[in-house]
Amino acid sequence: MRSLLSSDLAAVPAEVTERLLRAKRVMTVCHENPDADALGSSLGVALALEHLGARVNAVCADPVPDMYDFMPQVQRFRKAPEPDLDPDLIVVHDCGDLERIGAILLEQAELFERVPILNIDHHVSNPGFGVTAWVDAESAATCEQITLLLPWLGLGFDAVGGDIAQNLAAGLVFDTANFAHSNTTPRTLRVASELVAAGAELPMIARRIYRTKPNEQLRLFGRVLARLESSADGLLAWSVVNDEDYRVAGADAQMSEGLIDLLAQSASAQVAILFKDLGELVRVSVRTRDGGVDATQLTGAFGGGGHARAAGATVERPLAEAQPLVLGLARRLLDELPAR
Amino acid sequence: MRSLLSSDLAAVPAEVTERLLRAKRVMTVCHENPDADALGSSLGVALALEHLGARVNAVCADPVPDMYDFMPQVQRFRKAPEPDLDPDLIVVHDCGDLERIGAILLEQAELFERVPILNIDHHVSNPGFGVTAWVDAESAATCEQITLLLPWLGLGFDAVGGDIAQNLAAGLVFDTANFAHSNTTPRTLRVASELVAAGAELPMIARRIYRTKPNEQLRLFGRVLARLESSADGLLAWSVVNDEDYRVAGADAQMSEGLIDLLAQSASAQVAILFKDLGELVRVSVRTRDGGVDATQLTGAFGGGGHARAAGATVERPLAEAQPLVLGLARRLLDELPAR
Numbered sequence: 001m002r003s004l005l006s007s008d009l010a011a012v013p014a015e016v017t018e019r020l021l022r023a024k025r026v027m028t029v030c031h032e033n034p035d036a037d038a039l040g041s042s043l044g045v046a047l048a049l050e051h052l053g054a055r056v057n058a059v060c061a062d063p064v065p066d067m068y069d070f071m072p073q074v075q076r077f078r079k080a081p082e083p084d085l086d087p088d089l090i091v092v093h094d095c096g097d098l099e100r101i102g103a104i105l106l107e108q109a110e111l112f113e114r115v116p117i118l119n120i121d122h123h124v125s126n127p128g129f130g131v132t133a134w135v136d137a138e139s140a141a142t143c144e145q146i147t148l149l150l151p152w153l154g155l156g157f158d159a160v161g162g163d164i165a166q167n168l169a170a171g172l173v174f175d176t177a178n179f180a181h182s183n184t185t186p187r188t189l190r191v192a193s194e195l196v197a198a199g200a201e202l203p204m205i206a207r208r209i210y211r212t213k214p215n216e217q218l219r220l221f222g223r224v225l226a227r228l229e230s231s232a233d234g235l236l237a238w239s240v241v242n243d244e245d246y247r248v249a250g251a252d253a254q255m256s257e258g259l260i261d262l263l264a265q266s267a268s269a270q271v272a273i274l275f276k277d278l279g280e281l282v283r284v285s286v287r288t289r290d291g292g293v294d295a296t297q298l299t300g301a302f303g304g305g306g307h308a309r310a311a312g313a314t315v316e317r318p319l320a321e322a323q324p325l326v327l328g329l330a331r332r333l334l335d336e337l338p339a340r
Numbered sequence: 341m342r343s344l345l346s347s348d349l350a351a352v353p354a355e356v357t358e359r360l361l362r363a364k365r366v367m368t369v370c371h372e373n374p375d376a377d378a379l380g381s382s383l384g385v386a387l388a389l390e391h392l393g394a395r396v397n398a399v400c401a402d403p404v405p406d407m408y409d410f411m412p413q414v415q416r417f418r419k420a421p422e423p424d425l426d427p428d429l430i431v432v433h434d435c436g437d438l439e440r441i442g443a444i445l446l447e448q449a450e451l452f453e454r455v456p457i458l459n460i461d462h463h464v465s466n467p468g469f470g471v472t473a474w475v476d477a478e479s480a481a482t483c484e485q486i487t488l489l490l491p492w493l494g495l496g497f498d499a500v501g502g503d504i505a506q507n508l509a510a511g512l513v514f515d516t517a518n519f520a521h522s523n524t525t526p527r528t529l530r531v532a533s534e535l536v537a538a539g540a541e542l543p544m545i546a547r548r549i550y551r552t553k554p555n556e557q558l559r560l561f562g563r564v565l566a567r568l569e570s571s572a573d574g575l576l577a578w579s580v581v582n583d584e585d586y587r588v589a590g591a592d593a594q595m596s597e598g599l600i601d602l603l604a605q606s607a608s609a610q611v612a613i614l615f616k617d618l619g620e621l622v623r624v625s626v627r628t629r630d631g632g633v634d635a636t637q638l639t640g641a642f643g644g645g646g647h648a649r650a651a652g653a654t655v656e657r658p659l660a661e662a663q664p665l666v667l668g669l670a671r672r673l674l675d676e677l678p679a680r
Contacts, residue, residue, distance in 0.1 A: 002345060002526070003343065003345075003526060003529070003530055003533075005342060005343075178518055178519065178520060178546075179518065179519050179532075179542055179546075180518060180542060180543050180546035180547070181543060182543050184536065184542055184543075185536065186342070186343060186533040186534070186536050186537040187533075188533075189343070189529050189530070189532045189533035189536060190343055190529070190530065190533050192519075192529045193343075193526040193527075193528075193529035193530050193533070194526070196524065196525065196526050196529060197526040202519055202520060202524055203520050203521060203522050203524075204630075206518075206519075206520035207520070211601075211604075211605045212605060212607045213605050213606070213607055214606075214607050214608075215568055215570050215574065215577060215606050215607070215608060215609075218565050218568050218602070218603075218605060218606060219565065219566055219567075219568050221562070221565055222561070222562045222563065222564065222565025222566030222567070222568065223562065223566040224562065225558050225559060225561055225562025225565065225566075226559055226562030226563045226565075226566050226589075227559075227562070228555055228558050228559050228562065230555050234555065237555060249566075261551075262558070263558075264551075265551045265552060265553050265558060266553070266554075266555050266558060267552045267553060267554050267555070268554075268555060269555075290544075
C-alpha cells in the first residue's frame with residue numbers, strides 16, 4: 001500500500017468492512033451478461049474472504065464469456081450457490097439495481113429475502129438497496145472500490161499469489177477503456193499503481209480485452225472499413241455493413257460490436273455513422289466529436305436516442321431511402337454549427 | 341505532488357536540478373523525427389525554465405508531425421536557435437546518443453562544442469554524453485523523468501496553466517502505448533496520477549495518438565484486414581498489402597505503419613505475418629505471442645532481425661515465391677514448439 005493515500009482509504013465505510021469481517025458463509029454475486037468489472041470485483045471479494053477463512057460461492061446468472069478466461073479462478077463462477085452453503089451474507093457487485101443480477105433473483109428468492117445484502121457499486125443511479133450500500137460514483141470501476149477495501153480486511157494486494165490484483169486490474173482496465181475514459185481519476189491511477197506493484201499484468205490484460213478478436217470479426221471490420229466514405233470536406237464519414245459482409249467474413253451478428261468506434265477514428269470526421277442494412281430497416285450508430293454536433297439531435301429525428309457523443313436509431317426504411325435521409329440531416333446539423 | 345513518493349523524487353540527481361536552476365539562456369533539443377516523448381519532455385523543460393525566468397529556445401531538426409498539434413505550444417519548436425540566444429546550457433532530451441538530434445549537431449557544431457550539455461534520457465544504451473547525464477532506464481519515458489524533476493525546480497505540475505502536465509502526459513501515453521507496454525511501472529502510474537490531477541486529459545491524448553487516422557489509412561487497413569488468411573488450426577494468420585491497395589485506398593507508403601499490429605489481434609494466431617509486396621522483393625513483418633515462436637528465428641532465416649515478439653526481414657524474391665517459403669518455415673517453427 002505504497003501508492004494509495006490515507007484519504008483514498010477513508011472512502012470505505014466502516015460498516016462494509018465490519019460486515020465482511022464477520023461473515024462466515026458468503027455468496028458473492030455480480031450482474032448478468034457479466035463484464036470484467038463485474039467478474040473481477042466479485043472474484044476479488046470472494047478470494048479475499050476465503051483467504052480470511054470464510055466459505056464462499058461466486059455466483060453469476062450467465063456463463064463467463066471466453067474472452068475473460070485469462071482472469072485467475074474465473075472458472076469458479078456457478079449458476080447457483082451450493083445447496084448447503086446457507087449464506088450469512090450476500091455481496092452484490094457492480095449492479096445499478098438488484099434486478100441486474102438476473103434470473104438468480106427469482107431462482108434464489110428465498111435467500112434474497114432472508115439473508116443480509118451488502119451492495120458495492122459505482123453507478124450513480126444505484127438506489128442503495130441492501131442492508132448496507134456502498135455506492136461510490138467517483139470510482140471508475142467497482143474494482144477500484146474493492147482495491148480500497150482490501151487494506152481494511154488486513155490483506156496485502158498480493159494475497160492469494162497476485163490473483164486478486166490481476167482480477168481487480170482487469171475490471172479497472174475494462175471500465176476505463178484502458179485509462180482512456182474520462183472516469184479515470186488520479187485515484188484510479190494510484191489504484192492501478194498498487195495493483196501493478198502486486199503483480200497485475202496490464203499489457204496482457206489490455207491485449208486480451210482490447211486487442212484480441214476472432215479472425216471472422218477482423219475480416220468483417222476490414223470489409224466495412226475498406227468501403228469508408230466521406231463528404232468532400234471530410235467532416236462526415238460513414239460506411240455500411242450488410243448480410244454479404246457477415247457471410248463472406250464468416251462472422252455472426254454480434255461481431256459488428258465496436259465497428260462504429262473504428263469508423264470514428266477518422267481524423268477528419270466530426271460525425272461518423274455506421275449503417276447496418278437489415279433489409280426492410282436500417283440500424284444507425286453515430287459518434288460525434290467534442291464540441292460538435294449533438295448525436296441525439298440526429299438519432300432523435302428518427303425516434304432513437306443515446307448520448308451527445310454516442311447515439312443510435314432504427315430507421316424503418318430500406319437502406320436506399322434511409323441513408324440519404326440520415327446523411328442529409330447530419331450535413332444540415334454540421335452546417336448549422338457556429339463557425340469556430 | 342500528492343501521488344509521488346519521496347523515494348520517487350530521490351531518483352533525480354542533484355546536479356541536474358542545480359544546472360537547470362542556474363541556467364539563464366537555454367536551448368532544449370530533442371531527437372530528429374520527433375515523437376510525443378521527445379517533444380513533450382523538451383517542451384516540459386522549456387516551459388518550466390521560462391516560468392523560472394530563463395530565456396529558452398526549443399529546437400528540433402525536423403518539423404513537428406501534424407498528429408502532435410494537440411500538444412500545448414508545440415508550434416514553438418524551431419529548426420535552429422535564435423542567432424542572439426547565446427545559450428549557457430543545452431538540454432538534450434530522449435536521445436540514446438548525441439547523433440540522434442540530427443542535422444543540428446553539424447549545423448550548430450560550434451555551440452555543441454562550447455556550451456555545457458545536460459543529457460536527460462531513458463534509453464539503457466545511452467553512453468552518458470554531456471557534462472551531466474541523467475540516464476534512467478527504469479523510466480518508461482523521458483517525460484516520466486521530467487515529472488519527477490519539476491518539484492525540485494519548485495514548480496507545481498499545474499505551472500503554466502497545465503500546459504506542462506499535458507505535454508508530459510502525451511509523452512507518457514506514447515511511450516507506454518497508453519499504459520499497455522511492460523515498461524509501465526507502479527511509479528509510471530503514480531506520475532500519470534499527478535499529471536491528471538494537474539489537468540492532463542488522458543482521453544483526448546489517447547484519442548489523438550492512438551485512435552485518429554486519415555480516411556485513406558482506414559481504407560488501406562480495411563482492404564488488408566478483409567483478406568486476412570489463416571491456417572486450418574488458426575495458429576498462423578497473415579495478409580498481403582500491395583500497390584493496388586495503396587492506390588485504391590488513396591494511401592501513401594507510410595500508412596501501412598501499425599497494420600501488422602492489427603493482424604496480430606487475431607485471437608487464434610500464435611504467429612501473425614504481413615507481406616508487403618514490393619514487386620521483385622517482399623518486406624515481411626512478424627508478431628508472435630509470449631511463450632511461442634521466437635520471431636527472429638523466422639526473420640533471421642531470411643537475413644532479417646528484430647526482437648522475439650516483433651521482427652522483420654526483406655526477402656529478395658517475388659511474393660509468389662517468398663510467401664510459401666516464409667509460411668512454410670513459420671509452420672515448422674510452430675510444429676517444433678514443445679506441446680503445452
